[in-house]
Amino acid sequence: MRCARACLAALLLGALVGCHESAVERIDIHANHTATVTITSVTDRQLYEFASAMSATNPFENIEPRHAGWTIVSSTDAHGDFVVRATKIVPVAQVWTMLPGGSGRYFANATVHPSISRKSMFFSTTTHVHFVLPPAVGTHDVGNDVAQAAQIVRLRFEITTPGTIVTTNGIRMPDGVMRWNDDLLHPTVVDYRVRTLRVARIVAAAGLAFVLLLLAITLGKRRKSAVRSRAPLV
Numbered sequence: 001m002r003c004a005r006a007c008l009a010a011l012l013l014g015a016l017v018g019c020h021e022s023a024v025e026r027i028d029i030h031a032n033h034t035a036t037v038t039i040t041s042v043t044d045r046q047l048y049e050f051a052s053a054m055s056a057t058n059p060f061e062n063i064e065p066r067h068a069g070w071t072i073v074s075s076t077d078a079h080g081d082f083v084v085r086a087t088k089i090v091p092v093a094q095v096w097t098m099l100p101g102g103s104g105r106y107f108a109n110a111t112v113h114p115s116i117s118r119k120s121m122f123f124s125t126t127t128h129v130h131f132v133l134p135p136a137v138g139t140h141d142v143g144n145d146v147a148q149a150a151q152i153v154r155l156r157f158e159i160t161t162p163g164t165i166v167t168t169n170g171i172r173m174p175d176g177v178m179r180w181n182d183d184l185l186h187p188t189v190v191d192y193r194v195r196t197l198r199v200a201r202i203v204a205a206a207g208l209a210f211v212l213l214l215l216a217i218t219l220g221k222r223r224k225s226a227v228r229s230r231a232p233l234v
Helices: 002-013 045-054 092-098 146-152 199-230
Strands: 021-029 034-043 071-076 082-091 115-120 124-133 153-160 164-168 178-181 188-197
Touching: 021 092, 034 092, 082 092, 153 188, 178 188
Parallel strands: 021 153
Antiparallel strands: 021 034, 034 082, 071 082, 115 124, 124 188, 153 178, 164 188
């Protein structure tokens, strides 16, 4: 993102002290096989003013994503920091192709290749997802200011998905979000297993069990009636 690059450039110039930027890349996977991708970037006022002075246009206003179907909203928060939120709804299959783009993989020309495997039981399916997010920046971007850059730029990756989380190497949040704190200069491994119920089969099994129960009750009543009819009259 341009704001992250501006912050790193400012580090190299020694122009800013105490500036910060945070970015959250969140994927909400829905039951209808779509996903909402949300990228939220928060940049402090000092960095915003510095980057604006270095550019003839607003360096935080990226027009290109709008043409790709992103909804972009810019605002300021209660602290006066500059907030940019980009949102797009896509089919789940397209999520993995978007990860290295305008999301969190700012400067790396790398592609995410997820490993997705499914183990199906009669009433549930367990999906195992594993992939590696490339570093947000490389050492060639920050030179000798690695430590400062790591303190200033904070990156986070989040996923929500239908079902029950079985295992994950991320942080489980109370609201069901899985969170990974990205390493600025090293790959981030994302690994999780989630179990989803096969609702159609559960409903069908419950319906069959109900029918069998009714059949058993009906047959039991008929047998009792037959026994009574054959009983000798006193």
